[in-house]
Amino acid sequence: MSVGSMSKEYVKKQVKKKIRRKLTQTVGIRVLIPIFLFLILSFVGLLLITVMMGQSQDVQEHNISEYSVNGGYVENPLASYSxxxxxxxxEDIYKKIADKYNVDWEILASIHRVETVFSSNTSVSSAGAIGHTQFMKCTWVGWDYGGCNGTLGNADVPKEVYTDPDKIAQYGGEGVDGNDNGKADPMELSDALSATAKKLEKDGVNSDTESAVFSYNHDSSYVSNVMEHYNAYKDNASFITAGIDDITMLGKGGGGKGMVVGDMALPLDTELFLNQMTGGIGHYSGHPGYDFSVPMRTPVYSLVDGEVIESVKDRPNYPAGRTLAQALSSDDLGNYIRIRPTNSPNLVVNYMHLNTKDNAGNLVSKGDKVKKGQHIGAVGNSGKSTAPHLHLDVLENNHYSIDSAVRWYDTLVKDYRASKVEDSDG
Structure with a gap:
């Protein structure tokens, strides 16, 4: 074989080697890249699932709906009403007040439904709106009140001023003394509904319903929701029993006391406690307590008699829907209260993700003695949380684990239901 032939043969072999090497590399890359991407995506997916399913119910369906209320927001649970x-x-109070002010009772009911879910959440809105139908204090008492100048309506108006019918008349406010008790109080259901009906009638609700609702609250989504309920009520209203013993007591006391059941008290108002528990012990790895998806500023009550051993209230609070990154960068517990029960010193009750101090998230301090059912704070969205909720756990010997968690929720629900049966039998 000549040198030229050898050279050609050599070149052919080299070319074949390069082709094989190239093919090997190409196939390898095509195989490895999908595998690599799959592993990366799987890792990210698992991380997101862990974080979003954990860290205080980050992907729970929080049943929170926000509506602009005179420039701010009130957060209501989407209650189990169709x-x-x-x-x-x-029914009676709607129809009585609506008849007095010559408006449809259905529009009154619709606004009551959208604003506070039939008074299930009468806490102050983020803008400062108050009461059963959410009035700004300056709208209630009148914008001629000196303190209202230069504000958005959430002025520092003393209660003795904004509930005084003579002052309201003097300053041109919307407040009404609906039950003739000498006070016009937005936390009185009759007064709030009467003021709403009066304002709607004045704003021409009978000639242009949507326009009057928009005047009540300048938010198109709010108007749409009110009108949706209004039309449904006009078409086929269905009255159902809600189990409210006395509607005149709704909203009174600012969340004064939780219901005592045996050796404990309900940590939230009854309906929220029974219906809004969205994550129990172990609903994700490392979760030793119970999560309750309830609105911002919902009153929280002490489960037990005891002593406050820690109260942290200087951590930031966030609106609902903050980003995952914000939650991950936060302190785990947010604002919290820890109470040692008097009759069980080996236990500690922890209330987490409370509101900021400006919204009365922590009403007790270290060393305070508390009674079961005492109003101790308010729900927030602080710490590793992406929506307002209360995390409550009872730990034995202060070990933060599922194994050391005391499973008290089912017992308290059982005792509550038993107490209601005894009441009905009696």
Whole structure:
């Protein structure tokens, strides 16, 4: 074989080697890249699932709906009422007040439903709106009140001023003394509904319903929701029993006391406690307590008699829907309260993700003695949380683990239901 032939043969072999090497590399890359991407995506997916399913119910369905209320937001649970359902306990007061002010009772019920879910959440809105139908203090008492100048309506108006019918008349406010007790109080259901009906009638609700609702609250989504309920009520209102013993007591006391059941008290108002527990012990790895998806500023009550051993209230609070990154960068517990029960010193009750101090998230301090059912704070969205909720756990010997968690929730629910049966039998 000549040198030229050898050279050609050599070149052919080299070319074949390069082709094989190239093919090997190409196939390898095509195989490895999908595998690599799959592993990366799997890792990210698992991380997101862990974080979003954990860290205080980050992907729980929080059942929170926000509506602009005179420039701010009130957060309400989407209660278990269908579009056309109304608690029958409100039927008489709706119709009586609506008849007095010559408006449709259905529009009154619709605003009451959207604003506070039939008074299930009468806490102050983020803008400062108050009461059963969420009035700004300056709208209630009148914008001629000196303190209202230069504000958005959330002025520092003393209660003795904004509930005084003579002052309201003097300053041109919307407040009404609906039950003739000498006070016009937005936390009185009759007064709040009367003021709403009066304002709607004045704003021409009978000639242009949507326009009057928009005047009540300048937010198109709010108007749409009110009108959706209004039309459903007009078409086929369904009155259902809500189990409200006395509607005149709704909203009174600022969340004064939780219901005592045996050796404990409900940590939230009854309906929220029974219906809004969205994550129990172990619903994700390392979760030793119970999560309750309830609105911002919902009153929280002490489960037990005891002593406050820690109260942290200087950590930031966030609106609902903050980003995952914000939650991950936060302190785990947010604002919290820890109470040692008097009759069980080996236990500690922890209330986490409370509101900021400006919103009365922590009403007790270290060393305070508390009674079961005492109003100790308010729900927030602080710490590793992406929506307002209360995390409550009871730990034995202060070990923060599922194994050391005391499973008290089912017992308290059982005792509550038993107490209601005894009441009905009696």
């Amino acid at each position: 579009l056309n359902e109304i608690p029958e306990e409100f």
